[in-house]
Amino acid sequence: MPVSFDDNATSKNVMPNRPTVSVAMIATNEEKNLPRTLAGVAGWVHEMVIVDSGSTDRSPEIAREFGAKHFFNRDFRGHAEQKNIAIAKCTGDWILLLDGDEVVTPELAAEIQSTLAGTTLNAFWMPRLNIFMTRWMRHGGLFPDEKLRLFRRGVATVDESIGPHGTPHYNADKGHLRNHLMHYGYPDFAGYLDHMNEYSTGTVAALSRRKAGTPDALLLLQSFVNPFFGWVKNYILRGGFLDGAEGLIFHLNHAVYAHWKYVKVWEARKKTASSQ
Secondary structure: OOEOOOOOOOOOOOOOOOOOOOEEEEOOOOOOOOHHHHHOOOOOOOOOEEEEEOOOHHHHHHHOOOOEEEEEEEEEEEOOHHHHHHOOOOOOEEEEEEEEOOOOOOHHHHHHHHOOOOOOOOOEEEEEEEEEEEEEEOOOOOOOOOOEEEEEOOOOOOOOOOHHOOOOEEOOEEEEEEEEEEOOOOOHHHHHHHHHHHHHOOOHHHHHHHHHOOOHHHHHHHHHHHHHHHHHHHHHHOHHHHHHHHHHHHHHHHHHHHHHHHHHHHHHHHHOOOOO
């Protein structure tokens, strides 16, 4: 697997006898987000490791400006696989797994440092606050949106079996942090649609495996029924309507995204059958 390394990256100074923290991140064409993301961890983490599948913007230069270790891995097999490459290159006592559009607030940074100074646990969940267009979403299952992002090096890797939204896998002792990540994932509607199209395509292999025994007709029926009940659960029962117009727009379109996932599996089956 061809990987290149920018050798002029610098490590951050950390206080002696404190556990060291490595940030593991994948980022491609993230020049708009990287400065904000790296600024949130620069100065208190031991190192920042970024794996890049082939940026054509200033992402590599920005990474170097912040002292990050920047690697190219153009043999992109998936988001989870790419994250595991980043994790494997970290050397700190703890791994902080971030996306390129997430920001560690000063409050979360302070909590991480104070918590790691005396914990016997091996992993921590942290809440995440998501933006959709111009609104920070606090209902409908979008908050606290806990993610397992902080763990001791060597105890967890990202699950590669469920597509783009694979998460670190660790079944033993875990704690919960109070302060949240800021996720600038969907600041505009066009970007949201682009992400959902990419993610629905990225889930085809995993969903195909899970639905291998489902007849085509039932799969197509599920493409309508499951998104509908998901919308009812999140928009009505979990209070998504409390996020105003943005809540309605998000949950309607997220139901469409769920529909796309099933339809793309159904389409892949049809293409495979027609080629035989």
